[in-house]
Amino acid sequence: MAYPPAARSSPPRQPSVKVILASADVQRVVDRIAHQILEKTQGAAETVLLGIPTRGAPLARRLASRISTFEDVAVPVGVLDITLYRDDLRRHATRAIGPTELPPGGIDGRRVILVDDVLFSGRTVRAALDALNDVGRPASVQLAVLVDRGHRELPIRADYVGKNIPTSLAESVKVTLAETDGTDEVKLYGGTTS
Amino acid sequence: MIRHLLSGADLDADTATEILDTAAEMATVAGREIKKLPALRGRTVVNLFYEDSTRTRISFEAAAKRLSADVINFSAKGSSVTKGESLKDTALTLQAMGADAVVVRHPASGAPHRLANWVDGSVVNAGDGTHEHPTQALLDAYTMRARLGRLAGLSVAVVGDVLHSRVARSNVLLLSTLGAKVTLVGPPTLIPVDIAAALAPGTDVSYDLDSVLPNVDVVMMLRVQRERMNDSYFPSAREYARRYGLDGPRMRRLPEHAIVMHPGPMNRGMEITPEVADSPRSTIVEQVTNGVSVRMAVLYLLLGGNNR
Numbered sequence: 001m002a003y004p005p006a007a008r009s010s011p012p013r014q015p016s017v018k019v020i021l022a023s024a025d026v027q028r029v030v031d032r033i034a035h036q037i038l039e040k041t042q043g044a045a046e047t048v049l050l051g052i053p054t055r056g057a058p059l060a061r062r063l064a065s066r067i068s069t070f071e072d073v074a075v076p077v078g079v080l081d082i083t084l085y086r087d088d089l090r091r092h093a094t095r096a097i098g099p100t101e102l103p104p105g106g107i108d109g110r111r112v113i114l115v116d117d118v119l120f121s122g123r124t125v126r127a128a129l130d131a132l133n134d135v136g137r138p139a140s141v142q143l144a145v146l147v148d149r150g151h152r153e154l155p156i157r158a159d160y161v162g163k164n165i166p167t168s169l170a171e172s173v174k175v176t177l178a179e180t181d182g183t184d185e186v187k188l189y190g191g192t193t194s
Numbered sequence: 195m196i197r198h199l200l201s202g203a204d205l206d207a208d209t210a211t212e213i214l215d216t217a218a219e220m221a222t223v224a225g226r227e228i229k230k231l232p233a234l235r236g237r238t239v240v241n242l243f244y245e246d247s248t249r250t251r252i253s254f255e256a257a258a259k260r261l262s263a264d265v266i267n268f269s270a271k272g273s274s275v276t277k278g279e280s281l282k283d284t285a286l287t288l289q290a291m292g293a294d295a296v297v298v299r300h301p302a303s304g305a306p307h308r309l310a311n312w313v314d315g316s317v318v319n320a321g322d323g324t325h326e327h328p329t330q331a332l333l334d335a336y337t338m339r340a341r342l343g344r345l346a347g348l349s350v351a352v353v354g355d356v357l358h359s360r361v362a363r364s365n366v367l368l369l370s371t372l373g374a375k376v377t378l379v380g381p382p383t384l385i386p387v388d389i390a391a392a393l394a395p396g397t398d399v400s401y402d403l404d405s406v407l408p409n410v411d412v413v414m415m416l417r418v419q420r421e422r423m424n425d426s427y428f429p430s431a432r433e434y435a436r437r438y439g440l441d442g443p444r445m446r447r448l449p450e451h452a453i454v455m456h457p458g459p460m461n462r463g464m465e466i467t468p469e470v471a472d473s474p475r476s477t478i479v480e481q482v483t484n485g486v487s488v489r490m491a492v493l494y495l496l497l498g499g500n501n502r
Contacts, residue, residue, distance in 0.1 A: 096216070097219050100219070
């Protein structure tokens, strides 16, 4: 996110940046979520991981690969693009839509775990639930996120949370992943230095 | 993003590629049990057709409905147009009804351009006179890319009545933007002088179909409109078919991978024989399927966001 240039009355202040999770921490957190999924789903039977682009997709693939390392089960992985289901489509210039790739076995009757990087307002997850409704009928749906920063605007909660980060609305959370950005990191950008 | 789609020349390579990529995603919806996306909920698309059309109108209607838009079909027959209402007054009526997009087909070249100045919504040219038909060019490009994997560097022969063909004009503009090389083939009476230079430099013209065939990746046959057959552009229908019709022996002269396209409706036995039209090389049915995906992409990119 770029910061709006100048036009402030006070002299520009350096925004504070705080690393919440470093690379090794991200890997540990992913490992833990993988373990929790195995625990809560009796060995990930009949389970499908669906990543929400952009960064949910590589996270879902990582979770699947960790799960198969721990328990030797292959969990089908897919990608669910939610662009066309967003409730703010009209407020922005037209967004490019991403791919939706369902695993060959589909999602009907399976336990679907939606995977995203940051849980914030909950609107993305609502859109994902709508999208899911159009591509099949899962037996149940769960939600795994790397970071929960609070400030929900809808009655939605995650089943698996990598890290709870209490934030103010002035702050922003940025997740980077090796697959998409070169490094694994979770950073908190503050509105001002306190 | 552009606001109207009036001409193949409105699209630069990036925008055209974005439309084709979006169409590829839209195509996956057709394979689902629920063929519906909520992206254009509450938007109104008017199909304003002053000329007969089956596939284009139905294709636009299906595309808009799959995106959950409300569709109003307007055909000149049975409307106030027969009472003498002008295009402008019809446009203002649509405007007053709150049309977000107007898909227009009109026998007069340039009508969609005029319309674009009168309405606030987006205008999509669905064929105007002998001028342009940009969504047909997009679906043709989409079909070529789907079959052959690329567009840049492809050699495409467009064969037939180029003079009256809006499909040919839009295809020349779009395909050259996307890096394909087009050769226009037909009798000299049906290929305007200097058309290649006027549309896109680098476009070739040939009057000899047989010499062109061994070197092309795509042959696009144009419909010979029946009314033209009596206008002495060529001596007889049989002579035209003999020289410029695509039959089995000619098809076998094409490279192994080459495909045969036709925008429809076909005159079987005139520009294309049934053997060719029904062969595995023919993409004629795919073109219709792809038309819906491409038009979904166009409507989404024009109407999906706040582009005003």
